[in-house]
Amino acid sequence: MASALKALAQLILSNVERLESVCEKHGTDHPSLDTPFVPSALDADPVALEASRQIVGAAAQLLATVRQPMEVLQDYCSGMYTAAAVQFVNANDVVDILQQSGSQGLHSNDIGLKTGVDSSKIDRLLRYLATRHFFREVQPNVYANNKISSIILKLKSLAEIQKDPVSKYDGSPGAAMAGHFTEEAFMGSQHIAQFMKDPGQYQSPFNMAIQDTTNIFAWFEKPENVWRGRRFVAAMKGGGERFPPEIFSSAIDWKALKSGSSVVDVGGNVGSVTLPLAKAFPHLHFVVQDLDHVINEAQDYWKENCPEALTDGRVELQVHDFFKPMPVKADVYFLRVVLHDWPQAEGVKILQNIRDAAKPSSKLILFESIVPHACKETSPFLSDASAPTAPAPLLPNYGLGLGGFVTMVDIQMMTLLGGRERTIEEFVELGKESGWKLEEVKPGPLATFIYSPV
Numbered sequence: 001m002a003s004a005l006k007a008l009a010q011l012i013l014s015n016v017e018r019l020e021s022v023c024e025k026h027g028t029d030h031p032s033l034d035t036p037f038v039p040s041a042l043d044a045d046p047v048a049l050e051a052s053r054q055i056v057g058a059a060a061q062l063l064a065t066v067r068q069p070m071e072v073l074q075d076y077c078s079g080m081y082t083a084a085a086v087q088f089v090n091a092n093d094v095v096d097i098l099q100q101s102g103s104q105g106l107h108s109n110d111i112g113l114k115t116g117v118d119s120s121k122i123d124r125l126l127r128y129l130a131t132r133h134f135f136r137e138v139q140p141n142v143y144a145n146n147k148i149s150s151i152i153l154k155l156k157s158l159a160e161i162q163k164d165p166v167s168k169y170d171g172s173p174g175a176a177m178a179g180h181f182t183e184e185a186f187m188g189s190q191h192i193a194q195f196m197k198d199p200g201q202y203q204s205p206f207n208m209a210i211q212d213t214t215n216i217f218a219w220f221e222k223p224e225n226v227w228r229g230r231r232f233v234a235a236m237k238g239g240g241e242r243f244p245p246e247i248f249s250s251a252i253d254w255k256a257l258k259s260g261s262s263v264v265d266v267g268g269n270v271g272s273v274t275l276p277l278a279k280a281f282p283h284l285h286f287v288v289q290d291l292d293h294v295i296n297e298a299q300d301y302w303k304e305n306c307p308e309a310l311t312d313g314r315v316e317l318q319v320h321d322f323f324k325p326m327p328v329k330a331d332v333y334f335l336r337v338v339l340h341d342w343p344q345a346e347g348v349k350i351l352q353n354i355r356d357a358a359k360p361s362s363k364l365i366l367f368e369s370i371v372p373h374a375c376k377e378t379s380p381f382l383s384d385a386s387a388p389t390a391p392a393p394l395l396p397n398y399g400l401g402l403g404g405f406v407t408m409v410d411i412q413m414m415t416l417l418g419g420r421e422r423t424i425e426e427f428v429e430l431g432k433e434s435g436w437k438l439e440e441v442k443p444g445p446l447a448t449f450i451y452s453p454v
């Protein structure tokens with residue numbers, strides 16, 4: 001039997017071969033790390049995605065295995081320097097400055113002149129990042145963008161950015177996300193340990209950092225933070241569209257619902273999940289609920305995308321606070337990525353309000369991520385075929401290759417909002433506490449949880 005080291009190395013090699021054959025099929029090379037990122041067919045190819053998942057999981061496990069434990073520890077304990085370095089380059093538009101010099105790069109003296117920062121300090125941060133494959137140092141003290149840094153290139157030109165810094169993240173989800181993570185979340189992260197033991201009056205580590213109990217969304221509305229709120233919206237834009245639409249259209253047998261059955265999209269924002277459902281299943285009556293200002297936006301969204309659904313009354317846009325009693329007795333209620341924003345008690349309250357209005361035959365559907373355990377799954381809701389199946393000796397959740405992302409989002413939810421991602425058992429528990437029985441789980445890039453009233 002191969003040693004664990006060889007088995008990991010072999011997994012890497014066999015998956016690199018798989019990846020290269022997918023590239024061949026698409027008539028392309030695998031994108032180089034040295035050039036700016038360009039989207040390609042590879043990004044959505046399921047075989048390429050599985051191969052990269054295994055390579056990432058195996059490479060991270062191999063590193064943790066072969067490095068001196070003290071080096072691994074130092075690396076983990078110094079992650080804040082990476083966040084701080086990205087914060088600096090993002091806020092000071094360094095990637096946008098480098099973009100003008102193309103692959104030949106720009107000397108730190110010139111970057112210093114354009115950012116108003118001493119060039120020797122620039123060298124230290126950019127070399128730190130280049131050593132971690134974020135930028136290239138093409139000659140001593142000369143830096144160029146690469147595949148990773150190019151992700152935070154802003155859509156606007158440098159002249160436009162300088163003219164109107166408040167709008168500089170509009171249309172640039174990578175830069176907006178990097179800003180939100182390395183500023184608001186970074187601030188909150190310093191209080192996680194204290195929050196775990198004694199949250200005091202605060203709902204999240206972020207609240208502890210700003211010493212204010214205002215929820216982050218209300219905090220974004222303060223005049224001095226409006227630009228941050230605008231950046232958050234830019235970071236989230238398009239997030240919902242990354243999920244395959246079949247997740248929603250095949251969640252249940254919508255066609256089998258009787259004509260005129262009502263479906264409520266709770267906390268539905270403008271109704272972007274409801275829109276394709278309303279088009280595909282015209283026999284159903286849909287209600288999209290959200291807060292006042294969002295429903296105002298929803299009016300424009302539907303007038304633009306499907307005005308007839310509003311005029312013929314098939315789709316209703318309703319102002320409703322989900323902490324108040326649910327006004328609609330519906331056949332189906334669904335919530336997409338709403339519950340992860342809230343602590344357990346609030347999540348339970350939202351579902352209890354729906355339960356109080358539900359009929360015995362109503363269904364509740366949640367679309368949320370599953371936090372995979374780092375060991376073999378034992379949930380009766382997952383068959384062998386649907387549980388993550390990383391090949392040995394990878395962690396069953398592929399480690400960084402798959403579980404890395406969801407576990408990071410879980411900590412992010414706690415940090416900013418006191419919210420949480422959940423394991424399947426925690427979804428069972430959430431139902432128990434709010435009067436719902438979990439009947440079925442459909443895993444996927446976003447999982448579907450189907451509940452019946454108890």
Ligand SMILES: C[S@@+](CC[C@H](N)C(=O)[O-])C[C@H]1O[C@@H](n2cnc3c(N)ncnc32)[C@H](O)[C@@H]1O
Pocket residue numbers: 240266267268269270272273289290291294320321322323335336337338341
């Ligand atoms: C993460 S977004 C998800 C939106 C939508 N379900 C989707 O997947 O696109 C959370 C939504 O909850 C809404 N929301 C927050 N607090 C609310 C409340 N008290 N009552 C109703 N909706 C609320 C927000 O306005 C936002 O649209």
